[in-house]
Amino acid sequence: MLLLDSDVVIDVLRRLPEALAWLESLGAEEVGLPGIVVMEVLRGEPNREAVARARRALKPYGVYWPSASDCDRALSVYAEAKLTHGLDPFDALIGETAVGLRVPLCTLNVRHFVSIPGLNIVQPYVRRST
Numbered sequence: 001m002l003l004l005d006s007d008v009v010i011d012v013l014r015r016l017p018e019a020l021a022w023l024e025s026l027g028a029e030e031v032g033l034p035g036i037v038v039m040e041v042l043r044g045e046p047n048r049e050a051v052a053r054a055r056r057a058l059k060p061y062g063v064y065w066p067s068a069s070d071c072d073r074a075l076s077v078y079a080e081a082k083l084t085h086g087l088d089p090f091d092a093l094i095g096e097t098a099v100g101l102r103v104p105l106c107t108l109n110v111r112h113f114v115s116i117p118g119l120n121i122v123q124p125y126v127r128r129s130t
Contacts, residue, residue: 001030003064003098005107006040008124009033013041013057018125032062034097036090066093070100081115088112095119 004012011019023031038058045051066074074092081087095116098105104120107113113121 001032001101001103002026002122003032003034003094003101003103003105004037004061005094005105005109005113006037007108008106009037009041009058010044011108011127013054016127018127022125030062032064032101032103033058034094035063035065036093036097038063040090064097064101066097067100070096073099077116085115087115092116 008019012023041054041058042051045054071093074089074096077096078087078089078092081092091112095105095113096119098120099116099118104122105113106122106124108123108125108127110121110123113119
């Protein structure tokens with residue numbers, strides 16, 4: 001299984017060719033979404049119709065929430081890395097959800113997550129510059 005970060009999910013929803021090609025290349029690999037990622041994606045939608053469209057598009061993916069242990073680790077790493085690495089609290093929770101599940105986190109924002117010990121970070125594709 002792989003978990004997707006918000007940037008990858010947004011690229012998939014926007015039908016970015018690189019994101020779609022990568023997703024298709026996974027074949028039968030299970031792809032999941034941290035619940036916090038789903039909330040971040042929905043936060044960016046401008047109206048009720050867009051929220052409903054995004055929810056329909058994300059329905060096939062399993063949603064995974066951080067456990068209490070994941071939250072404890074996220075708090076600890078956030079307290080340590082907030083000032084040194086600029087770690088965002090939501091990124092700490094997303095990263096620790098992947099750590100707790102022992103699965104890779106697929107993101108284009110690798111630098112957002114480098115301060116999370118034990119996190120397997122995968123950069124799934126490179127966006128073509130326009």
